Amino acid sequence: MTHDPPAPGGSTPRPLYGEELAPGARVGGFLVEEVRHRGVVAVLYRARDERSGASVALKVMRPQYASSENALRRFEQECRTLEQLAHPHIVRVLESGELRDGRPWLAMEWLEGRDLEAELAARGPFPPREALRVLEPVAAALGAAHALGIVHRDIKAQNVMVRPGAGGAPHVTLVDFGIAKLLDPGHRSLALTSTGVTVGTPVAMAPEQILGAPVDARTDLYGLGVLLHQLLTGRLPFSAGSQAELEELHLHAPPPSPSHLAPVPTALDAVVKRCLAKRPEDRYPDTAALMEDLRRALEPSAGPGGRTRGLGLYLCARPEAGEDADDDALDALDRVLDAAREGLSRCGLALMVEGADFLLAATPLPPDASASRARRREVLEALDALWPELERHVAGAGIHLEATLHLAEAVVEPDASGAPRVVDGPLLRESGWTRGAGRPGVFVPPEVLEGLTTR
Template identity: 50%
Template sequence: MAPRDEEALYGEELGIGALVADWLVEHVHYRGPVSTLYRARHVRTGAAAALKVLLPQPSDVALRRFRREAETLRRLSHPHIVAVLGYGTLADGRPYIAMEWLDGRDLAAELESRGPMSPSEALDVLEQVGHALRTAHQAGVVHRDLKAQNVVCLSREGEAPRVKLVDFGVAKGLTPDAPGASTLTLTGVSLGTPLSMAPEQIRGEPPDARTDLYAMGVLLFQLVTGQPPFQGATRHDVEDLHLNAPPPRPSERAPVPTALDAVVLRSMGKRREDRYPDVDALLEELRRAVRGGVALEGPVLAVALYAEARLRGTPETSSLERLDALLEQVGGTARAAGLDVRVEGSGCLLALAPLPAEAGARQAARARVLHAALGLVEHVETGAAPRPVDLAITVHVAPLPNEAGRDVDGLLHLPGWVAEPPGTGLVATEAALEGLEAGLVATPVSGARLGCWRVSSAR
């Protein structure tokens, strides 16, 4: 390559065709003040990725914040947190992060386009955001910049909201060994977005998990009314309102249950001691407010996808590479469908995610996973995937494994729902297929324990 051509590809802004590790740049998606976001594709699997590259000659603060975001996201694996695919540095020393590509728009753009959400839709969103924050808080990380612009909505029009939390650039570790723990943010320094900042952030005090709960209250207000609770002509005006003004009630601006007011007011307490103690307490009160005091009974259900790839004939280096590439594609597809990859073996993968509480949203989530799995097996069966590799996928629904890991005859007990031998193609259990039979061509599998069906195509 001639020096001028190389400069065009790898200059201050990466050009189309620039190769960054295993990702090939396709185009610039967003130019920010300290970094540029590119759409890229994996050279082997073709999977899309978001490539975030720091601009040349960054400040020390920007450089440390960028590296901290990569390390934080790498450790926080959750179906509602954007996944990191890799990170490193360019030849000129600029760091980059490769993340899963999210086809959607942030909640601020969503609200601007469609208007406020119903209380039940807002609950669906905050359930997902809350579960993501719980994972972060359990890892000792507070996000500190939760806002509508940092939550990406992936669902299409008419579907239940499905979201992912992004941008941990100002996340703060709560313990010395937590991802994001550093001396970058000192007491007395205010970081975050004024429209969502808790009073202690404005005062530059050390954050804790309740700092994110304040932002959840702000987000809840914005979701159901279409506007943030506090607005002003200047940053100082907004900060003064967060510090001194009582939060407005959402019922004064939108037709929502007055019980929702109490959730917002407590979440946005001026003193963190006045807020909910944790995410779970906030979500429980929000469920009661939205459902009129009726709480769902029984365990939380989850949908799981188990994939097993096998080689035909004698293993060779090239065929092993094809198997690895196929499993990478399966993992990427599972994450795009909202699943969290829990187990990755030499030839298998298990991914799962909790299902929404509302019946229609739960059915839509199962349909999304089944259609994603069907696309994978069709990719192999039509010859689009490299041979000689066979792929077998089973989709099942069962109670979500509990925190202690006890999962007797549940999703983590594979012999209870994965047929042996698994054969090839897509198999769905009755629990996974229920209510979706009209849209899929399926035939019963004889001898299966759970009433399994082999799914061959969509109708």
């Protein structure tokens, strides 16, 4: 066993190659820096390439599985799978090998960013067209895999990495082909597991996976449907208190309609429900057909649609710094958000995204300059009247209440009555808004006040 050099003062050196690799362990041409994720069969480390100095993701099998023929074959299959899949939206493999004790390892590109699950937790649901921009590269990656007879079998938000890309567009990468299944040219399953063994993640498993039946590319289409529903609504289509209950829902329960849970076009309901069909033959045949239908569902309807300027409001209510969120505070939080929803509706601002402690609402502005000024003044006056009511709901509860207005381009479509409503566009990219530095009250940037002489 290799050890670190003796520590100053004669203390006992720490082994580098135990159950987990310690910082400083050398694997091929890579030096381990830290553990980043502990999986059941393997551990993922952040390491440094000694030749280039670049960070790499190093996946090393746990020692207790190194004698398992099935585990070894699965790990080797992941290496071979990634080596075949040279695609801009699939994690890139750099090198693979074995430790001296027989444990296989796999070095991959290091993806600096966060997965979609963390992204959703931080910002809430995605506007429909932004969800499309995220799903397109995932579907393209899966299409490339399916063309080579490879089924991922574990499509979920945690396996999609999102990084800042050129021009502000996200760069999306599909990761973790650890349970991918190779198919023969006729797309019949070549199993590495015994018949009847369930492989996958319960929150996104297709019915055939739960039943241990053969899988094919349409199994990944089910996972894409789960992911699309989650992007649009901020929640999974099915949730339960136990794995058995969750599996029953995937097997038998009809999927919910996204439009019942979020302000999205009703045409998206049919897309999600076809992806989540219980029988593979009732789903889309491939990713290309799914994406064609998804784009069509997001095409603006006839009527007063297109692009215009819009006004958005982000309202946040959370415990003051250093305050515990006790029952009184949580009750106050519920009251103020309920009052805000009702008040913003009276102001004519439609609720777009909702979280545990925030609301994002928006309204289109008329293209005529005079009408736009009148509409902005109307919203400001309504907020001036609403704000004291909201403050009364949180008085003495240790809740910090603030709001920000923002003016930007918006994509609009007609609602059921034919009136324009905001559905997407820069206006809904709340992360790019100008903030009020945490001051209480409503922060109104200069562009919102442009042309208004009084408030």
